[in-house]
Amino acid sequence: MILIVTPAPVDGAHGNGVTARRWAGLLRELGHEVEVRNGYRRGGAPRDALIALHARKSADAVRAFHTDHPKAPVVIAMTGTDLYPDLVSAQVDPEVLAIASRLVVLQREGTAQLGPALAGRTDVIVQSVPEIAPRPPRADRFEVAFLAHIRPVKDPLRPxxxxxxxxAASRIRVVHLGEGRDPDLAARAAAETRDNPRYEWRGPVPRDEALRVLAGSRLLLLTSLHEGGANVVSEALAAGVPVVSSAISGSTGLLGAGYPGYFPPGDTDALATLLYAAEEDHGGLYRALKARCEALRPLVDPEAEKRALARMLRALDLPAHE
Structure with missing residues (x-):
């Protein structure tokens, strides 16, 4: 039995909950029994291994599991708020990381945040998404999807x-979906929705609705100051929607350093210039973004993520039982 613990609600739309459910499904396909819990509770059936999502928020669960199962392997999946700006600033306990048999990062540049000693027992597992059927985009506008909860790390007012x-000739309209977790920023986003005809914050919606909006958009926009490896980028690749992103390692580790759709984090002028260049396909920019994202589609294939999980489990002497 493999136990997955997540600090987010198991059935919620938050990133850790989504990852926990997806990994549980893939591990079951590999022949393992899996239990997913919001935190660790002592007692019950013996567990063969722990996979903990979020090093800081799951630290107590890791310690308690290790006390109860001292010989069982522990895997810690590092989130963006664990890794960035650095482990010390993120208040990640090095003793908790020392317990881990393996660490997981969600994009290849994440290992650089860990240092050589930890990088040697770290696996890169890119978040997968089944292919998303495209929808015809609106002809009367150039719709840009912005799928981000309103909190400072997302730089949510930048779009x-x-x-x-x-x-004035631009037809760009930004559709923003996500929870208003920071009240002050949410109030400003609501004011922008009233006063800015090119921007609309619709608040939280079910994941199926968010993916429907994404699939009918011309671009996905990501403005974050830090990301561990945003699932929304995987979703865009699965939907064939090109990405415009802040130049952060969480994105360059997925899309590549030479990807043409980056702007400096926090640079409003550069973002406006890039969006308009994509809309007008200046220098073939939009076509280049589209082609690069289509070429990256295999990166987010669920079978690729399942193979990566299987390799990690073999390293823990927990082979698949298919």
Whole structure:
């Protein structure tokens, strides 16, 4: 029995909950019994291994499991708020990381945040998404999907500020979906929705609805200051939607350092320029973004993620039982 613990609600739409459910499904396909819990509770059937999502928030679960199962392997999946800006600033306990048999990062540049000693027992497992059927985009506008909860690390007001700088001829409209977790920022996003005709924050929606909006968009926009490896980028690749992103390692580790759709984090002018260049396909930019994202589609194939999990389990002497 493999236990997966997540600090997020198991049945919720938050990233850790989504990852926990997806990994549980893939591990079951590999022949393992899996239990998913919101935290660790003592007692019950013996567990063969622990997979803990979020090093800081799951630290107590890791310690308690290790006390109860001192010989069982522990895997810790590192999130963006664990890794960035660095482990010390993120308040990740090095003693908890020392318990881990393996660490997981969600994109290849994540290992650089860990240092050589930890990188040697770290696996890169890119989050997968089944192929998403595209939807015809609206002809009367150039719709840009922005799928992000409103909290400071997402830099959530950057899109609204950038589209205010666009030429009058631009048809760009940003559709923002996500929870208003920071009340002050949410109030400002609501004001932008009232006053800015190029921006609309619709609040939280079910994941199926968010993916429907994404599949009918011309671009996905990501403005985060830090990401561990955003699942929304995987979703965009699965939907064949090109990505415009802040130049952070969480994105460059997925899309590649030479990807043409980056802007400096926090740079409103650069973002506005890039969005308009994509809309107008200046220098073939939009076509280049589209082609690069289509070429990256195999990166987020569920079979690739399942193979990566199987390799990690073999390293823990927990082979698949298919």
């Amino acid at each position: 609204a500020a950038a589209v205010r700088l666009l030429p």
